[in-house]
Amino acid sequence: MKIYYCDIEVAMQILGGKWKTQILYHLTKTPKRTSELKRLVQGITQKMLIQTLRELETDRIITRTIYQQVPPRVEYSVTELGQSLEPALRLLCQWGQNYVEETFAKGEVQILNLDKN
Amino acid sequence: MKIYYCDIEVAMQILGGKWKTQILYHLTKTPKRTSELKRLVQGITQKMLIQTLRELETDRIITRTIYQQVPPRVEYSVTELGQSLEPALRLLCQWGQNYVEETFAKGEVQILNLDKN
DNA sequence: CGGTATCCCCCTGGATACTG
DNA sequence: CAGTATCCAGGGGGATACCG
DSSP: OEEESSTHHHHHHHHOSSSHHHHHHHHHHSOEEHHHHHHHSTTOOHHHHHHHHHHHHHTTSEEEEEEOOSSOEEEEEEOHHHHTTHHHHHHHHHHHHHHHHHHSOBTTEEEOOOOOO | OEEESSTHHHHHHHHOSSSHHHHHHHHHHSOEEHHHHHHHSTTOOHHHHHHHHHHHHHTTSEEEEEEOSSSOEEEEEEOHHHHTTHHHHHHHHHHHHHHHHHHSOBTTEEEOOOOOO
16 A cells, blocks of 8 residues: 655645656647647656656556548547646746746846746 | 746645655644654655655655654644645545546455544 | 765666667 | 657656764
């Protein structure tokens, strides 16, 4: 039997690692294909993108849809379960923005949000 | 200049890793001394406890107070900035509990919350 | 009791090349 | 375009012993 000694472990187990939340962040607004994600999640490699997507899929946070055509088209979208994470993630985003504002001088740190969807 | 390409990176940078949120979780309710934390954060080693506490301190999420006496007494408590993370963390806790309930059969996974403060 | 100092394993995550 | 397969470095994290 798996035992957690603190209930925040559960969420962090699923959201932890370098890329999980970033991918989720971009998928929350609208489904996206692999290449779009690759572009939006700055710095991620092909391998890590696919690997992370698989893990999120296993945890039922996102789903993978294949459109049979040439060239192949695959789209990822968040499940209902994944959407239920949004309020928490949004709070974390806001907290982060606020943190940057009051911690660093102007121009020292910058947050770019690439997607305009 | 440090650049973030997604604003959730900021929070995850500070909360990421294996122990950060767990420690924060326990400190949110009431200040605690090192030995208490060592007991509450199940499985953490002395080294990782101290190391993680230092990092949280650097990021101004917690503070460290020394009471001059023998034997030495040190207490850690969350700053105002750290407290402002609570709403987000609480949502993540709730989400995790719900996730476990609807994902696993009874007895397959268990969440123990050790502290009764 | 609280903290430091080593030593070291292993796993995450990166680089690259290759398929359908 | 989407994905797989290797190979491999770095560092996060663990075990242990030792100080004030």
